Amino acid sequence: MAIHRFSMIFDGLKKELGEDEARRIFPEYSSLPDESRKMSAKEQFELAHSIMERMDHSLEREQIKKIRHSHVCNLTRAQVREFIELKERCESLDELLTACGCIKQGDGAYLLRWDNDKCVCGLCRNLDAYEPISKTWCECCNGHVIKSYSWVCGLPISSEFVETYASGGKSYSFKLSV
Template sequence: MAKNDNAHALKFFHSLSELDGGAAEEFAREHPLSKSADYKKKFAWAKAQCEFLEERFSPEEIGEVRARCHCEAGAAMAKRMRGYLEKSEGLSEFARIFNEREKYVTLEAADGGLLFVYPECYCACVKRTPEPISRTWCLCTLGHIRGLMSQVLGREPQVELLETIKSGGERCIVKVYI
């Protein structure tokens, strides 16, 4: 049997197991992903995951499963962001300070919150192929940003995926309601 030891595969298995252990076992058996998988194999695995979830679960369940599959939000970034927020008189100033100091994402003040705007896809599983993928895949970023902003705000905010590059958008945009 093929190895299923890739960190993304393990995270997905545990996340899906919280909803449906049998489905998690089935997907792991049918779509193993090893640590040594190249970018083409990772993309195929990600695409198979989206199809599997979309065929079996509701949008709400899919959102929960994918959000638990996020890359961890760094404590150092959260600490810097808390500092920027403490120095700011409002969300516009917070976004300006953040954008002056951080480079991989920009913040924009928006009605009722902030927009996280990514100029490119940073996902190790799908970024290297020009082929699009279902928006389902990108729902993991909600867990990432929710985790980061929970550390910054001291409470869990509501987040919404507005646009993704891999599903045809020009940028990846997540709204954080504050």
């Protein structure tokens, strides 16, 4: 089996586009090493960069979002515990989202922003330096925000990312709509 993040990308492409188109966009998939022989962080980043460029040139934005949102990271146990505590303590949705780090922008609109000195994504966090990757890669993080905050709020939310470190931004910023 190939490295998990690449299996998830291929599975998303295949489900949305069919196997032939998935192989056209991600021809390297069939020759990827299995989990027992790890690719270096740099090799993984370079491969992801190439796949995202092909997706950008071949697909509509909504297709990209659907593919990248299809396999997102779950909250950690610590995050789940923290959010449960906040949900128990907060009396309103506004109070809950503010406690979760959101800044209210208007009726049902919030800005989620956090600063780090580098990307927290599993692809990028182990690299000392890298060229910015396409925003297509960061749609996975946006999908994580949607999944996580929909769970926290108990309501469907939508999110658009403003900027991410991996795509060349200075922070993580997402516009949430509840």
